[in-house]
Amino acid sequence: MHFDASRPTVRAAAVALAATLSAVTLAPTAHAAPRPPQAAVRVHGDAVELPVRGGTATVDTTTLRVTARTPQGTVELSAPAATAPGKPSAVTATADGARWTYPGTGLAVTARADKGRLLVSIRSTGTADRTLKWPVTGADPTATALQIPRGEGLSVPVADPFWNGSDNGLAGSETAMDAGLTLPLWGYTMGRHGVSYLVPTDIGTTLGIASAQGRLRATAAHTFSRDEGTTEYTVALSLTDGSPVAPAADYRAWLGEHGQLGSLQRKIKALPATEKLLGAFHAYVWGEARTAEGIRRLRALGVDRMWLGDGTDQGPMSPAAVAEAKKAGYLVGPYDSFANGQDPKTSDSTTSTWPDRVYPDFCVQGADGKPVTGFHDRGCYLSTEALEKAEPTRHYLADRTRAMTANGADSYFLDVDSAGELFRDHSTAHPMTKARDRANRLARMKRLTDDHRLVLGSESAGAWSNEALAFDHGSGTPVADGLWKAEKDKEKWGGYAPAKAPALFFKPAELPADVAKAMYDPAYRVPLFETALHDSLVNTERWELPYDKLPRQKTTRALLAMLYNTPLNYALDGDSLTRNGAELAALQKYFAPLHKAAGTQAMTGFRTLNADRTVQRTVFGDGTLTVTANFGTTAHDGLPGGCVDARLRGEKDARRLCPADLTR
Numbered sequence: 001m002h003f004d005a006s007r008p009t010v011r012a013a014a015v016a017l018a019a020t021l022s023a024v025t026l027a028p029t030a031h032a033a034p035r036p037p038q039a040a041v042r043v044h045g046d047a048v049e050l051p052v053r054g055g056t057a058t059v060d061t062t063t064l065r066v067t068a069r070t071p072q073g074t075v076e077l078s079a080p081a082a083t084a085p086g087k088p089s090a091v092t093a094t095a096d097g098a099r100w101t102y103p104g105t106g107l108a109v110t111a112r113a114d115k116g117r118l119l120v121s122i123r124s125t126g127t128a129d130r131t132l133k134w135p136v137t138g139a140d141p142t143a144t145a146l147q148i149p150r151g152e153g154l155s156v157p158v159a160d161p162f163w164n165g166s167d168n169g170l171a172g173s174e175t176a177m178d179a180g181l182t183l184p185l186w187g188y189t190m191g192r193h194g195v196s197y198l199v200p201t202d203i204g205t206t207l208g209i210a211s212a213q214g215r216l217r218a219t220a221a222h223t224f225s226r227d228e229g230t231t232e233y234t235v236a237l238s239l240t241d242g243s244p245v246a247p248a249a250d251y252r253a254w255l256g257e258h259g260q261l262g263s264l265q266r267k268i269k270a271l272p273a274t275e276k277l278l279g280a281f282h283a284y285v286w287g288e289a290r291t292a293e294g295i296r297r298l299r300a301l302g303v304d305r306m307w308l309g310d311g312t313d314q315g316p317m318s319p320a321a322v323a324e325a326k327k328a329g330y331l332v333g334p335y336d337s338f339a340n341g342q343d344p345k346t347s348d349s350t351t352s353t354w355p356d357r358v359y360p361d362f363c364v365q366g367a368d369g370k371p372v373t374g375f376h377d378r379g380c381y382l383s384t385e386a387l388e389k390a391e392p393t394r395h396y397l398a399d400r401t402r403a404m405t406a407n408g409a410d411s412y413f414l415d416v417d418s419a420g421e422l423f424r425d426h427s428t429a430h431p432m433t434k435a436r437d438r439a440n441r442l443a444r445m446k447r448l449t450d451d452h453r454l455v456l457g458s459e460s461a462g463a464w465s466n467e468a469l470a471f472d473h474g475s476g477t478p479v480a481d482g483l484w485k486a487e488k489d490k491e492k493w494g495g496y497a498p499a500k501a502p503a504l505f506f507k508p509a510e511l512p513a514d515v516a517k518a519m520y521d522p523a524y525r526v527p528l529f530e531t532a533l534h535d536s537l538v539n540t541e542r543w544e545l546p547y548d549k550l551p552r553q554k555t556t557r558a559l560l561a562m563l564y565n566t567p568l569n570y571a572l573d574g575d576s577l578t579r580n581g582a583e584l585a586a587l588q589k590y591f592a593p594l595h596k597a598a599g600t601q602a603m604t605g606f607r608t609l610n611a612d613r614t615v616q617r618t619v620f621g622d623g624t625l626t627v628t629a630n631f632g633t634t635a636h637d638g639l640p641g642g643c644v645d646a647r648l649r650g651e652k653d654a655r656r657l658c659p660a661d662l663t664r
Contacts, residue, residue, distance in 0.1 A: 041098060041113070043091050048098045053116030054193070054239035061088040061100050061109075064134050066118065068239055075142060075190050077118070077237050078135030082219055085109075085132065105130060107224075115257060117198075117250075118237045124224030131223045135197060135235060138217035142191040146216050147244050148207075149183035151460075151478035151519075152539070152564065153528025155244035156216070158188075163524075164211040167514040169481030171211040177202040177220075178434065179420035182475045182529050183463045186218050187240070187247030194240035196247035198254055202464075203422065203434045204230030228424060229433040245606045248531035251463070252602075255532070262467035262536035264600045267449075273410050274455050274470050276305060276331045277538050278599040279592030281567045281584065282473065284311030284335070284543060287500040288574030292324040297577055299328040301585040305592055306330040307457075307471070309413050311543070311571070313349055314499065322408040331455055333411030334404040338387065338397060338444065340416075342379030351415075352379055358396060362386035365427040372423065383425045384440035385432035397444055401452050411455040412448055417441045418458035418465035418472060442468050461537060471538040475529050476566055477545060480518035486511060487544070504544060505571035508551050520553050522560070522631040523613040527606055530564045534603040534620070539566050546571040548580055555642050556631060558587060558659035562644045563618050563629040565598050567591065583662045590657045594646050598625035610636060623649050 042049040048059045055070035063080035086102035097112025097119075106126025112119050124130060138146060138158060147155045156163045156170075164171050177184050177199055184202035188195050197220070199205050205222045222233040236254065240246035255261035268274045285308050288294040298306065308325055309332075310317050316334055317325075325332040335351070341359035342352040352375070354362075363371035363380035371380035391397055405412070418441070425432035432440075445468040448456045458465065460474030486509070487493050494503025511519070518524075529539055547557060547568045561568050568587060570576075598620035605619030614632035619625070626647045633641040645654035 041093055041096065043093050043098055046088060046091070048091060048111055050097055050111060050113045050118055052113060052118050052237075052239060057118040057237070059098075059111050059118075059120070061091060066120075066135065066237065070193060070239065072192050075193055075195070075239075076140040077195055078137055079139045080136065082133035082136050082221075083131065085134075101125075107132070114236070115253075116238065119234065120237070121232065121234045122222075122224075123233075124226075124231045126224075127226060129223060129225045129227075131221055132233065133219055133221045135237070136217070136219045137186070137195070137197065138188055138215065139212075140188075140190055142193075143188045143215070144191070145189040145244065146209075146218060147187040147189070147247050147526065147528065148209075148218070149181045149185060149248070149528045151182060151474075152476050152530065152560075153182075153245070153248065153526045154478050154524050155189075155526040156524050158216040159214055161214070162514075162517065163216060164214050167482070168518040170209050170518075171216065172209070174206050174208040174221075176420075177205045177207055178422055178438075178462070178464075181207065181462075182460070183248060183251055183532055185247045185251050187244075188218075189242045189244065192242060194242035194246050196236075196238045196240050196250040198236040198238075198247075198251050199234070200236070200254070201230070201232055201234045203438070204228060205233070227433075229435050243606070244526045245528055245531040248528040252532040255463070255466075260467065262469075262533070264470070264535055264537065267470050268600070271449060271453060271455060271470075273331065273453075276329060277307065277455065277471055278305070279588075279596045280305035280307050280331065281570060281588050281591070282307040282309070282471070282540050283546075283570035283572045284309045284505070285317075286311065286502070286505075286571070286573040289572040289577055290317050290321060292318070292320045294572075294574060294577065295321060295324045295328060295330070298572075298581065301577075301581050303585050303588050304329055305588070307411065307567075308332045309411075309543075310334045310409075311505075313351075315350075316404065316407045317409075319407045326408070326410065331411040333409045333413055333454065333457075335413050335415065336400065336404050337375075337415040338384075338400070338417065339381055340374040340379055341382045342374070348376075348378060354382075354396065356394070358382065358387075362390075362430070363427075364423045364425045364432075367424075367426050369426065381423060383423070383427065383430050383432060384437050384444070385425055386427070386430035388440045388443065389430060391444075397447075398451075401448060401454075405452070405454065409454075411457070412452070413457045413473070414445065414448065415459050417445055418461040418469060419474070420460070420462040438464060441465070445469065460542070461539070463533065466533050466536045469537045471540070473540050473569060474542040476539050476541040476564075478519050478525070479542070480515050482512055482515035483519070486515060501573040501575065505546055505549065506573065506576065507549075509549060510552060511550060516553065520556050520560075522556060522616065522629075525560065527564050527603060527618065530566065530603045530618075531606065534565065535600050538599065540569040543569060545569070547584075548576065555659045558657075559629040559631055559642070559644050562591065562594070562646060562657060563616060563627050565595055565603070565618070565620060565625065565627065567595070586662050587657075587659065590646075590655065594625055594627070594648070594655075597648055601625070614641075615639070625649070628654075 086104035422434035457471040461472035494507035601621035609615040643658040
């Protein structure tokens with residue numbers, strides 16, 4: 001199982017909403033101010049005015065500053081570009097916008113009104129690489145909170161001293177939008193409004209977060225490069241109603257408009273075994289838990305749905321164990337990776353061992369001509385282009401898949417592919433841009449479902465993979481950089497021994513206080529990923545953070561799972577089944593009917609119910625499920641602290657869960 005703290009795939013800035021802001025509940029398609037009557041595009045010298053939902057946007061072509069005039073006043077959507085674009089040409093009006101160029105820098109710009117958004121597209125016509133730092137956001141004094149999709153999502157007050165400090169990996173960070181964020185967006189709450197920034201051209205774009213005068217500002221930077229295939233840069237700017245999940249709702253709408261929004265219902269129809277994800281917790285199994293007898297023990301506890309992953313390097317689960325899992329109603333599948341290659345004579349993992357000369361001939365080559373080092377600084381990362389070119393005749397991936405599922409497995413966990421670390425391959429034998437790498441990954445993930453009929457999951461799914469996957473492990477966790485440091489301390493965190501129950505998974509650990517706050521303080525957590533993609537794929541936390549790994553966070557993590565209608569993730573062996581099996585069974589029994597009812601429904605509402613944001617509510621579908629969680633210590637409207645109420649449509653009484661009571 002791949003875990004490489006030296007190559008964190010999540011180095012994002014965090015987001016959140018101001019402590020004084022109370023979010024409102026609206027359908028994902030409605031997190032925006034009302035659409036005004038359509039107005040004509042107007043050009044006044046160097047200023048371009050365009051109608052947007054909620055007001056009128058003005059682009060100053062001399063600086064790329066963008067403002068919006070609304071009934072409540074004017075807000076700044078972007079300060080002037082941090083890198084001067086140059087002197088603009090005369091502006092030419094078009095049917096829905098305007099275009100102009102910057103002859104001195106070789107940039108051509110179009111700005112147009114698009115479904116209520118301001119859509120700005122910039123193209124580089126020059127031959128030299130050039131970086132543009134724009135938009136520059138958060139400088140408006142009315143900005144109160146920054147939203148960013150670090151894992152599931154965060155919303156943080158822009159003036160919060162903790163997030164402006166140096167201990168959370170946010171202020172001073174620069175994150176690749178194609179790898180470090182789960183959704184290609186960020187947003188702000190600004191008084192009675194909000195702004196969302198969507199970047200469909202995420203490859204080649206980074207998002208930097210800086211603390212200026214004690215306030216968080218976010219600036220995007222795009223590098224235009226012909227060699228990298230990143231000569232086009234597009235940003236969609238929208239006025240919203242200020243809800244902390246409005247940027248994700250805007251992105252969900254964008255995906256739908258462009259035919260890029262997956263559907264669990266469609267995935268179940270195409271591959272009926274996918275339905276077994278609904279109501280299932282997820283677990284990697286070791287020791288007795290991966291035997292037929294261990295699975296019978298789990299089923300005897302009353303657990304009627306599970307996804308079981310073979311998280312070991314001791315060979316596949318036995319056909320008898322797989323048959324028992326399927327008999328119990330579970331999905332079961334291997335862990336695999338197509339991304340790493342090592343010398344077969346010295347490889348430390350069967351998943352890094354390939355036939356023929358896949359290693360070293362298929363290694364990604366850096367600009368220096370040397371192979372890009374692979375997992376744990378062993379071997380190399382394998383080029384998806386090299387594997388794709390070989391697949392029609394050599395069948396390396398198909399043969400690997402058939403071998404891994406010869407025991408009858410009906411699911412597959414493909415590490416890394418959807419996590420987002422894309423590669424430029426400089427090899428003359430298999431050259432590849434990052435965009436080509438992404439396309440190759442999507443193609444081979446699709447074959448696992450379409451050709452091999454496997455319920456597919458991957459690591460920390462970036463939104464671009466939402467149509468290909470049925471589930472992911474990792475996008476539920478808003479990783480703070482301090483987590484990687486904590487996991488490197490093998491004495492406190494544990495390592496890969498013993499083989500039948502690695503301490504990395506089974507040894508309880510305590511997060512440093514600042515890391516725990518950055519990742520699990522409910523006052524900063526918002527469901528951006530679920531707002532965008534809840535009904536597209538099933539999302540869990542990272543695989544090396546099973547539910548029992550962090551005892552201090554158990555209640556919070558259970559409440560978040562129920563509030564977001566997402567499964568808990570476990571690591572199981574024989575001892576943990578004895579020690580924690582009854583608790584797992586009780587939690588799964590509570591979760592299963594809720595997820596079976598709402599797992600294929602969109603998250604249509606999120607709001608906080610008190611000033612300190614410790615009481616939160618979500619809604620799914622048209623009221624199919626309403627969940628209220630109290631993360632605090634005092635009761636709120638009859639709901640005790642540390643408890644959650646869930647109400648299915650048509651039921652008179654709410655279903656209550658108080659996770660801490662299960663271990664007393």
